[in-house]
Each structure stands twice: as structure tokens, then as C-alpha cells.
Amino acid sequence: MTTLMTVLGIVVFVVGLLFSIAWHELGHLSTAKLFGIRVPQYMVGFGPTLFSRKKGDTEYGIKAVPLGGYIRMIGMFPPGEDGKIAARSTSPWRGMIEDARSAAFEELQPGDESRLFYTRKPWKRVIVMFAGPFMNLVLAVALFFGILMTFGISTETTQVSSVQDCVVKASSPTDTCPKDAPKSPANAAGLKPKDKIVAFNGEPTPDWKAIQRDIRRTTGPATITVERDGRRIDLHANLIENQVQKYDGKGNPVRGEYVTAGFLGFAPARGVVPQSFGQSVDRMGDMVQSGVESLVSLPAKIPDLWNAAFDGGERKADSPMGVVGAARVGGEVFNLDIPPSQQVATMLLLLAGFNLSLFLFNMLPLLPLDGGHIAGALWESLRRGVAKVFRRPDPGPFDVAKLMPVAYVVAGVFICFTLLVLVADVVNPVRLT
Known part of the structure; x- marks a missing residue:
């Protein structure tokens, strides 16, 4: 299966x-x-033609290798200085120019003089x-x-997944408590898994980012309003300063870096949450910015890519990926242990x-x-x-x-x-x- x-x-x-x-x-x-430019060919793929059909003056077809496509327009380049395709030259560079110019006119037919691209x-x-x-x-x-506004995306929610028993630094294990470690503020206040945080010091908390921002800005007494078993309960916590995970401007964790900020001591549950139009615009902007940054940084990633290909080096998550790699990821998407609707959404995000x-x-x-x-x-x-x-x-x-x-x-x-x-x-x- x-x-x-x-x-x-x-x-x-x-x-x-x-x-x-x-x-x-x-x-x-x-x-x-x-x-009014004549287009002799419209092809999807490269290599041998698998299927083609001519309609009007354009041949439409599919080729064997799905790594690109093209349309052929006549007159992509202007004639030579004498008004004609230049004569063959012994210079290899000049030969390249003349070959390109010749290809642009090779399917020229009577009456095409007014249908050339360069005109x-x-x-x-x-x-x-x-x-x-x-x-x-x-x-x-x-x-x-x-996808963002209908299916939604997997993100941290306002619901509590787990409560930290004691205070430890973000760089330390959280599954055990050191000797004499104080209770975490969340534990001392009575916060429980499955609680949904709806307000912090009386201010509504519509999403996880709002909760995280409020917690990190606060030290000392704070009132946390949660929904539990259909009822709203006010919990009183005493937040402390602690070493916590650092995040970049896009909300992504910075690996191995920490900051000192307000600390409560719980982990949010993850869920698939539809995004508003404004949130979708923000995420789209982040994606475009990330795409531009990735394109600019391509040359710098070549050494790591070479090491991953030939020296057994680590293939980083942000490593450049081609059609074959993307197709493999597409195959993995349909094996993820998530609902079919989310598999479809993930595949569509990959194509996007x-x-x-x-x-x-x-x-x-x-x-x-x-x-x-x-x-x-x-x-x-x-x-x-x-x-x-x-x-x-x-x-x-x-x-x-x-x-x-x-x-x-x-x-x-x-x-x-x-x-x-x-x-x-x-x-x-x-x-x-």
C-alpha cells in the first residue's frame, strides 16, 4: 500500500x-x-513528440520529457545588418548568433513579414x-x-498540549526535573492540557502568536483566562524570566539560539487552522521573500549540495530541489499520517x-x-x-x-x-x- x-x-x-x-x-x-505573432508550435515537454495536432497555423503537442515546454514564435531576432540572415562565419561565437537568427526565420512563410516577433x-x-x-x-x-483560507495550515493553537512540571532552560531537557527545581508558573497556577487560553490579563488572545508575545513581555503576576469543560476560569500565575527559544522576524525558531524573556511553562497544541485573508497575505509575502532569498543564495548552496551528492554530507532542509526531488516529496505526501484532505492540501501547496x-x-x-x-x-x-x-x-x-x-x-x-x-x-x- x-x-x-x-x-x-x-x-x-x-x-x-x-x-x-x-x-x-x-x-x-x-x-x-x-x-498577431505567428506561433508554429506549442509544446509541453522536450524530446520525442508523443502526441500532436495542428489547429490553424499552430501545432499543439506533448513531448516525452516533462522538464519544461516552449512555444515557437517566428522572428524572435531581427535580421542581420544587411537586412538578411547573415552569411556563415568561421567564428564559433558568430556561428552561435547566426544559428539563433536562422532558427528564428526557418519557418517563415509568404505573408509572415508582418507577423514577426521582433517587429x-x-x-x-x-x-x-x-x-x-x-x-x-x-x-x-x-x-x-x-489552501490557506479553506483547508488551513498546521500551526500552533491557543489550546494547551502539555504543561511543564518545573523551570528549566530552553536548551535543557524538559522531561525530567532537576533537584530543587521550582514548579513552572503554569504548573503552579493549575494550567492543564486541553485548556484553551482565551485571554491574558483581560486582553483576548485570538492566536498562539498573541499568547506568546504577551507571555514573553510579562514578568510577575498575570491572569490567564481559559476555557475548560465549557466554563471560563481565571488562573493566576507568577511569570518569571527564563531562557527561551529565539525566533526570527517570520516566527521561525532560530536553531541553537535563545533569549531571556517572560516564561509560563507550557506547550501549545498544533492543529489545522484556516487563515484569514490578512493572514494569507502575510504568509504569501513571507513565501515570496523566502523565494527571492533562496534564489539569491543559490550559488552559496552549491558546496553543500556537492557534498550531499558525492561526499555523503547532510542534505539540508532548504537545499535546492529539482523536479525529481519534488516528485519524490510528492510521493511521500500521500504516505503522511494525516487526513486525506490534508494530503491533498499539502500536495497543492507543493505545486504552488x-x-x-x-x-x-x-x-x-x-x-x-x-x-x-x-x-x-x-x-x-x-x-x-x-x-x-x-x-x-x-x-x-x-x-x-x-x-x-x-x-x-x-x-x-x-x-x-x-x-x-x-x-x-x-x-x-x-x-x-
């Missing part, structure tokens, strides 16, 4: 991945057709190239908000995170990514705007093809990084805990 559920989880993730890719390319396709105004080209990543962003936001990553990654201003084409169109607009202001001749389209040598280098780096992540995902994968 475990194997079956793992396979099912992987299949569900792959289907979600294919949909995300198709959704991305649909953004490019729809806006390209909106602006569209820069703002239209920006929209066409941005539409793909934007579709991933829309899907990520829809999934995040849908994947789509958010696709958006952020594709917005990097580097060819061959969408962000590179956007940067080229913006640069062309700037050049033409400056020329117009100073009454200079129109410099014409910016020849993005001249950047293809750089694009090949970037693509080579991405391929090497992808292979490294693939090896790590196979031999030392990130696992759910």
Missing part, C-alpha cells in the same frame, strides 16, 4: 507539473496571438514574454490563498511553491530565460526613447541574437546545476519530516 500511495503521489505531482508548464506556455501563446513594439514583446511567468504567479497565488519558483526563476534578466528577452525589449525602448529626445536617428531593434553566446554560457551553467541537483535528489534526497 505504501508503494502504491508513493506512486500515486508522484503521478499526481507530474500531472500538476505538466499543467503548470502548459499554463505557463499558454500565457505566451495567447498574448502572441493577441498581437512588435517593445511593450508588446514585454507582455508576451512576461505573460508566461505571470501565469505561474497567478496559479501560485490562487493555490496558496485557496513550484509555480512561485518558476515565476521568480524566469524573471531573472538572463537569456535564454523570459526575463532576458524582457530586458532586451526594455533596453530597446530606452535606446529609442533617448534617440527621440535628442533627435537622433532611430537605432532600430536591439539585436538580442548578439547575446546568444552569453545565453549558451548561462544555459550551460543551468544544465550543470540541474544535473548536480538531480544527482543529489537521487542519492541523498530531501525528505519530509
Whole structure:
């Protein structure tokens, strides 16, 4: 049964991945057709074609390797300086440029002169190239908000899970009490498991964060109002200072670091709690910030990734993960000991995170990514705007093809990084805990 559920989880993730890719390319396709650009191909996947069908002047299909997708637009790059595709050169760098330019015109047909990508105004080209990543962003936001506000997420609640018997530092074991250790304030006040804290010193406590904030700010006498067996009871505690876990600005525990603050001495119960719109916005903002920080820190994570792949090093929880690793996590999701509804919610959150990553990654201003084409169109607009202001001749389209040598280098780096992540995902994968 475990194997079956793992396979099912992987299949569900792959289907979600294919949909995300198709959704991305649909953004490019729809806006390209909106602006009259001819699109000969719309493909999901790479490699051999498994299925295709032509409708109008576009061939729609699915390929064997579900690691990406593409649409082919004619005239992605402008002609050479003589108005034609430049002649073959013996220079390898020039050859790359000419190959790219040739590919952009290889399916040119009579009447296509007015349907070329490069002939569209820069703002239209920006929209066409941005539409793909934007579709991933829309899907990520829809999934995040849908899950957070309906299913909810696992988080600390206002209910008491356990009460600490005595006062110990956060860095010390809590299952035994040292000799002469005083009772914890919660124990002395009579707080019990399953109590629900509804107020602290008369102020309502709507969530765990409010309780934690109030406790840490308080030393000395405090009144804690709890719901117990359907009744409200006021408990009187005398909070003390103690060494407690440190949290970062996002509410995540900082491993191995502690602070001195007010201490009561209990652990909150965890539960699946739907989030309000405001809470969902905050969490979405945190996710975007974390995604940007992860993208910026990718180069610094390569040594640890290499060690995890080839030297048996620890695979950290925030280690970069590829499609294979994400699919394995998808398989593990359906084996978690949680209700089926939460398994589905977790899988959808995984796909939402994947789509958010696709958006952020594709917005990097580097060819061959969408962000590179956007940067080229913006640069062309700037050049033409400056020329117009100073009454200079129109410099014409910016020849993005001249950047293809750089694009090949970037693509080579991405391929090497992808292979490294693939090896790590196979031999030392990130696992759910």
C-alpha cells in the first residue's frame, strides 16, 4: 500500500507539473496571438513528440520529457545588418548568433513579414514574454490563498498540549526535573492540557502568536483566562524570566539560539487552522521573500549540495530541489499520517511553491530565460526613447541574437546545476519530516 500511495503521489505531482508548464506556455501563446505573432508550435515537454495536432497555423503537442515546454514564435531576432540572415562565419561565437537568427526565420512563410516577433513594439514583446511567468504567479497565488483560507495550515493553537512540571532552560531537557527545581508558573497556577487560553490579563488572545508575545513581555503576576469543560476560569500565575527559544522576524525558531524573556511553562497544541485573508497575505509575502532569498543564495548552496551528492554530507532542509526531488516529496505526501484532505492540501501547496519558483526563476534578466528577452525589449525602448529626445536617428531593434553566446554560457551553467541537483535528489534526497 505504501508503494502504491508513493506512486500515486508522484503521478499526481507530474500531472500538476505538466499543467503548470502548459499554463505557463499558454500565457505566451495567447498574448502572441493577441498581437498577431505567428506561433508554429506549442509544446509541453522536450524530446520525442508523443502526441500532436495542428489547429490553424499552430501545432499543439506533448513531448516525452516533462522538464519544461516552449512555444515557437517566428522572428524572435531581427535580421542581420544587411537586412538578411547573415552569411556563415568561421567564428564559433558568430556561428552561435547566426544559428539563433536562422532558427528564428526557418519557418517563415509568404505573408509572415508582418507577423514577426521582433517587429512588435517593445511593450508588446514585454507582455508576451512576461505573460508566461505571470501565469505561474497567478496559479501560485490562487493555490496558496485557496489552501490557506479553506483547508488551513498546521500551526500552533491557543489550546494547551502539555504543561511543564518545573523551570528549566530552553536548551535543557524538559522531561525530567532537576533537584530543587521550582514548579513552572503554569504548573503552579493549575494550567492543564486541553485548556484553551482565551485571554491574558483581560486582553483576548485570538492566536498562539498573541499568547506568546504577551507571555514573553510579562514578568510577575498575570491572569490567564481559559476555557475548560465549557466554563471560563481565571488562573493566576507568577511569570518569571527564563531562557527561551529565539525566533526570527517570520516566527521561525532560530536553531541553537535563545533569549531571556517572560516564561509560563507550557506547550501549545498544533492543529489545522484556516487563515484569514490578512493572514494569507502575510504568509504569501513571507513565501515570496523566502523565494527571492533562496534564489539569491543559490550559488552559496552549491558546496553543500556537492557534498550531499558525492561526499555523503547532510542534505539540508532548504537545499535546492529539482523536479525529481519534488516528485519524490510528492510521493511521500500521500504516505503522511494525516487526513486525506490534508494530503491533498499539502500536495497543492507543493505545486504552488513550484509555480512561485518558476515565476521568480524566469524573471531573472538572463537569456535564454523570459526575463532576458524582457530586458532586451526594455533596453530597446530606452535606446529609442533617448534617440527621440535628442533627435537622433532611430537605432532600430536591439539585436538580442548578439547575446546568444552569453545565453549558451548561462544555459550551460543551468544544465550543470540541474544535473548536480538531480544527482543529489537521487542519492541523498530531501525528505519530509
